[in-house]
Amino acid sequence: MDSTFIAIIILKLIYLLFDNIQPIHTLENGLAKTPPMGWLSWERFKCQINCHHYDDTNHNNNKLAGCISENLFTQIADTLVERGYQRAGYDRINIDDCWSKKSRELDDGHLLPDPDRFPNGIKYLADYMHERGLKLGMYQNYGHRTCMGYPGILGHLEQDVQTFADWDVDMIKLDACFSPKTSQLDSGYMKFRKIVDKTKRPMIISCSWPYYQVFASKVHIIPKWDLISMNCNLFRVFHDITSNWKVIQKIIDFMGDNQQIFRAITGPGSWPDPDMLMIGNAGLSVAQAESQMAIWCILPAPLFMSNDPRVMEPEFEKILLNSDAISINQDVNGEPGERFFHNTTMDLWRRSLSENQMALVILNRDFNQDLQISIPLEQIESNAFQHYQHVQVLNIFSNEKYQIRRQRMADNRTETYIKVIVEPTGCVFLKLTPLKN
Numbered sequence: 001m002d003s004t005f006i007a008i009i010i011l012k013l014i015y016l017l018f019d020n021i022q023p024i025h026t027l028e029n030g031l032a033k034t035p036p037m038g039w040l041s042w043e044r045f046k047c048q049i050n051c052h053h054y055d056d057t058n059h060n061n062n063k064l065a066g067c068i069s070e071n072l073f074t075q076i077a078d079t080l081v082e083r084g085y086q087r088a089g090y091d092r093i094n095i096d097d098c099w100s101k102k103s104r105e106l107d108d109g110h111l112l113p114d115p116d117r118f119p120n121g122i123k124y125l126a127d128y129m130h131e132r133g134l135k136l137g138m139y140q141n142y143g144h145r146t147c148m149g150y151p152g153i154l155g156h157l158e159q160d161v162q163t164f165a166d167w168d169v170d171m172i173k174l175d176a177c178f179s180p181k182t183s184q185l186d187s188g189y190m191k192f193r194k195i196v197d198k199t200k201r202p203m204i205i206s207c208s209w210p211y212y213q214v215f216a217s218k219v220h221i222i223p224k225w226d227l228i229s230m231n232c233n234l235f236r237v238f239h240d241i242t243s244n245w246k247v248i249q250k251i252i253d254f255m256g257d258n259q260q261i262f263r264a265i266t267g268p269g270s271w272p273d274p275d276m277l278m279i280g281n282a283g284l285s286v287a288q289a290e291s292q293m294a295i296w297c298i299l300p301a302p303l304f305m306s307n308d309p310r311v312m313e314p315e316f317e318k319i320l321l322n323s324d325a326i327s328i329n330q331d332v333n334g335e336p337g338e339r340f341f342h343n344t345t346m347d348l349w350r351r352s353l354s355e356n357q358m359a360l361v362i363l364n365r366d367f368n369q370d371l372q373i374s375i376p377l378e379q380i381e382s383n384a385f386q387h388y389q390h391v392q393v394l395n396i397f398s399n400e401k402y403q404i405r406r407q408r409m410a411d412n413r414t415e416t417y418i419k420v421i422v423e424p425t426g427c428v429f430l431k432l433t434p435l436k437n
């Protein structure tokens with residue numbers, strides 16, 4: 001055989017080897033090693049800037065009370081601390097669109113907050129958060145205007161990022177309404193990331209980059225996923241969420257249908273973002289709220305609530321503060337979850353966790369019928385699991401715990417079932433822990 005030919009074969013083999021063991025590409029800025037958690041104003045408070053109309057002192061009677069203002073963000077911060085959210089891990093408070101003045105300063109083009117709604121400025125708010133063990137996130141947009149018409153970042157990229165750093169901000173969400181060309185988003189977001197690096201301030205980078213490439217413009221292009229995950233700690237992949245189960249189920253389906261793409265770029269430092277938690281808002285039942293929590297934990301996805309924790313019903317607060325659910329979301333391995341069964345009536349999702357544990361979500365997609373199902377343990381477990389004879393099952397939302405023992409059949413196969421009944425649009429969320437024999 002010709003030696004060049006052999007060399008090519010060897011090179012190809014080496015390439016294949018490396019291709020298989022290639023680590024996933026994540027943004028290595030030391031941040032978001034587990035999915036970030038917190039609260040974001042958008043879905044609940046949108047662009048409510050009329051503080052007289054949306055008076056937040058009146059929230060017992062008016063559930064939409066609150067305008068985009070210092071008052072709202074300090075009240076939410078106090079609530080996150082008082083109600084135990086901050087201790088549970090929800091330690092970020094993020095301001096979305098509509099915080100700034102309608103135009104930049106005439107002399108130097110600086111961006112400033114609306115003086116009536118943010119009388120003490122943004123640095124004051126950042127300090128307020130830091131004093132309480134919280135962090136502050138800000139919003140800008142890669143375009144000349146933000147989605148709601150406030151000054152965008154184009155032409156002021158360095159200046160605005162430095163302004164955020166000077167204010168001691170901890171996270172920047174960069175939206176992309178009215179961006180010039182979807183193809184320019186690649187270079188735009190990469191430049192943004194470099195400028196954030198240059199400030200030396202650790203700021204989580206939240207991108208809307210792939211969403212605008214896939215959905216939000218006339219010219220759709222296929223996102224360069226590796227580039228996105230290497231430049232963003234989290235990145236929005238689908239349309240805005242609303243407090244409606246059908247919308248949430250569409251998002252879950254999108255995540256499952258495209259899991260081959262997303263699983264390859266989910267890991268410490270980089271998280272596909274299916275958008276905010278709607279738990280506690282009118283429009284979702286307790287079962288549906290549990291389903292959203294379970295799927296967001298098993299994906300795993302960033303956990304940013306957009307709700308009003310000041311007026312939360314206790315059954316929803318309990319879901320959001322469920323420490324077993326959160327510990328699955330925050331598992332240090334950062335392995336992606338996997339939808340391993342899907343039809344019109346149910347989804348089965350599993351995820352390998354640290355210490356050989358596993359998480360399992362059985363989602364009932366039907367709107368009317370209970371789902372009764374027995375799932376063979378052998379179908380869901382990882383290899384590491386199969387050596388164990390006993391497995392502890394924790395039902396995360398009901399807090400029931402039981403053990404199952406492997407049943408050995410006459411032909412020496414084992415057959416062990418997990419039996420559940422799942423209510424319509426609800427889920428059963430389990431953590432499986434192998435026990436030493």
Ligand SMILES: *[C@@H]1O[C@H](CO)[C@@H](O)[C@H](O)[C@H]1NC(C)=O
Nearest residue numbers: 341342343344345346372373
């Ligand atoms: C979905 O799959 C489950 C389990 O195999 C089955 O019981 C159910 O009938 C299926 N639903 C439909 C609509 O085919």
Ligand SMILES: *[C@@H]1O[C@H](CO)[C@@H](O)[C@H](O)[C@H]1NC(C)=O
Nearest residue numbers: 386387408410411412413414
């Ligand atoms: C049955 O399986 C167990 C565990 O894999 C093994 O140790 C044992 O030797 C098997 N028995 C027979 C009869 O094959």
